[in-house]
Amino acid sequence: MTVLTTAAAAAVALTSQAANAAPSEKPTKDEVKAKVDKLYEDVERATDKANGAQAKQEKLEKEISTIQDNVARGQEDLNELREGIGLAASAQYRSGGIDSSIQLFLSADPDDYLDKAATLDQLSSQQVEALKKIQEKQRTLAQQRQEASEKLEDLADTRETLAEKKKEVQSKLAAAQKLLNTLTAEEKAALDEQETRASRDAGDRVDLGxxxxxxxxxxxxxxxxxxxxxxxxxxxxxxxxxxxxxxxxxxxxxxxxxxxxxxxxxxxxxxxxxxxxxxxxxxxxxxxxxxxxxxxxxxxxxxxxxxxxxxxxxxxxxxxxxxxxxxxx
CATH class of the missing domain: 3.90.1720.10 (endopeptidase domain like (from Nostoc punctiforme))
Incomplete structure (x- = not known):
């Protein structure tokens, strides 16, 4: 019984405190303006970050497109070089068999093949030059594909940053509008008049002469x-x-x-x-x-x-x- 009485008393006390608590005061026009101005500063910073991300995204997209075009053209060149070696092998086959060096090339990576000096001795100067071109083209293509891969990862991160900053801008704008909505029509008109007057006075003072x-x-x-x-x-x-x-x-x-x-x-x-x-x-x-x-x-x-x-x-x-x-x- 004592426990129930104590609990009831506590409940009554809390109810009394809530009833006597001062209601939250509505922010003044100047307080709202100060908070809104701060939010707009935040909006501009977030917008600037979004603009930077947007510019970076466009730059990366152009760079990736260029690299991919280069890779496509490089692959075509590589295919032509390989086709030339293939024709040489066919000619050798028709004349009595494929040279062991050509045969080795056709079944192995040129990098590994060209590292073998003894093998080079078995090739004509024209074949050596062709294989070197293939080797160089393969290395270039590998580097370009790696660069494209890295830029694609960067692009994905940049797009994520852009989306986050756009979301932040919208959130700050919504918060500012919510604050402005707490003002009466008269208070809003007073703020607008204050800003209009300041802008008009500033414009009147401009004299480039x-x-x-x-x-x-x-x-x-x-x-x-x-x-x-x-x-x-x-x-x-x-x-x-x-x-x-x-x-x-x-x-x-x-x-x-x-x-x-x-x-x-x-x-x-x-x-x-x-x-x-x-x-x-x-x-x-x-x-x-x-x-x-x-x-x-x-x-x-x-x-x-x-x-x-x-x-x-x-x-x-x-x-x-x-x-x-x-x-x-």
Whole structure:
């Protein structure tokens, strides 16, 4: 009886605590924005990794295709060389029997055969040359087949990485959207107005007449990026209808006749690193531990593809994140 009474008392106490516990507070608009901004940073990093995996996959597929074509052609050449030796054997047979050296070749590996110096003495110079060609072709084919096999394994790993990063992007985007859904319509409108005002003010401050571009190609890239204002951010986008951050910078420089790599992690090595005080319009600017890249437009302003749900726009460097360094192409 005592045990039952004690258990009942404990249950009542727990019920009372639950009833008196303070309800979980709804995050404020600013807290939601901070969390969403962090998620979007993660999205950009995952997108960049996915872009890198995508580029590697395409490169490997081309390399594998080339190797396989070479192997096919090499096999045809090898077959022709073997056919030539076979014809020589047939001619010898018709004239009174197959030379022992030819007979040995037809039944053994040329590598093993050519290692026997005594056997070579029994061959004509033409036959020696033919066998050496066969030996070289077989070695080349073996190396190419091994290289293709290794690249196919690398390709399988790369495809797995790409799938994982795409899945991570979708997961982060879903988490961000879930947070945004906790805001009221008024709170969402207030956030949108805050960002629109910051973007508009940044655009109004751009005046390339006050700051000389780093180079003609930098000026051309900046002009190209400017022409894309209003195009949506899409993870993996590389133009001309949508962009992610590094997709925009790559596309802009391509319009200036300059080829740069696809991701922020590689674009940092496409030019000369410079500090903030050295920035000139057209320079690449990196933020958030290589999590983001844009084009410096002058007056402490960047034109960039910000993050999902937004469009290519001008924005003050102070609102983008932690500046890392610039790169002059």
């Amino acid at each position: 006050k700051e000389v571009p780093a180079s003609e190609r930098g000026a051309a890239a900046l002009a190209a990026a400017d022409s894309q204002q209003g195009k949506p951010y899409v993870s993996g986008g590389s133009g001309p209808n949508s962009y992610d951050c590094s997709g925009l910078t790559q596309w802009a420089y391509a319009q200036a006749g300059v080829s740069i790599s696809r991701t922020t992690y590689t674009q940092q090595n496409d030019g000369t690193k410079i500090g903030r005080s050295e920035l000139m319009p057209g320079d690449l600017v990196f933020f958030n531990n290589l999590g983001h890249v844009g084009l410096y437009a002058g007056n402490d302003t960047v034109i960039h593809a910000p993050y999902p749900g937004k469009v290519v726009r001008y924005e003050s460097m102070s609102t983008i994140g932690s500046f890392q360094f610039g790169v002059r192409i």
